[in-house]
Amino acid sequence: DTEVTQTPKHLVMGMTNKKSLKCEQHMGHRAMYWYKQKAKKPPELMFVYSYEKLSINESVPSRFSPECPNSSLLNLHLHALQPEDSALYLCASSQDRVSLETQYFGPGTRLLVL
């Protein structure tokens, strides 16, 4: 099974809402990633978890809060977002962060902030 799943597929939220994005993999990977992708742009790295510990935070605003409850799950908690945060949020995983094994991407959650 080489699949990364993400839920929900689509999400519409207001600026005062709290919501969460979920990512799951069962490949035994120990590195997991969140990316943000605006339309017609490349993905931008947000966070990297390695062995369930946050190892990279690309100066992401605190209204985005990642969580890695176990080696298979990665969440992204959203609170008080702005309309400019509307984007495709991609999750990825890889065997680990160091060896540059292939990153497997999920299909993404398309987020619209009103």
Place this chain on the structure above:
Amino acid sequence: AQSVTQLDSQVPVFEEAPVELRCNYSSSVSVYLFWYVQYPNQGLQLLLKYLSGSTLVKGINGFEAEFNKSQTSFHLRKPSVHISDTAEYFCAVSDRTNAGKSTFGDGTTLTVKP
């Protein structure tokens, strides 16, 4: 720090014609190089990667790329494209000391016409 330039934002081509998508990079250290494909409304899929060794790298779906260190290029080629190759293609670079963090180019939209 490194950067990636994809020289063509859009490449239209007829079915069964050959195609080359161009990628140049700059970095002060040794790098790993990647090509990803993104089909509409999907996540990224790795086409191929160059880590070391032979400069000609073969990937999935009949694609190949050649690493040219002197020209700092990593161009993607396919001898005969199909309609199903229509997608966005991203070149990415990662330095060998911070392998979990890739820099992506702005992408090339490949449109294959019948």
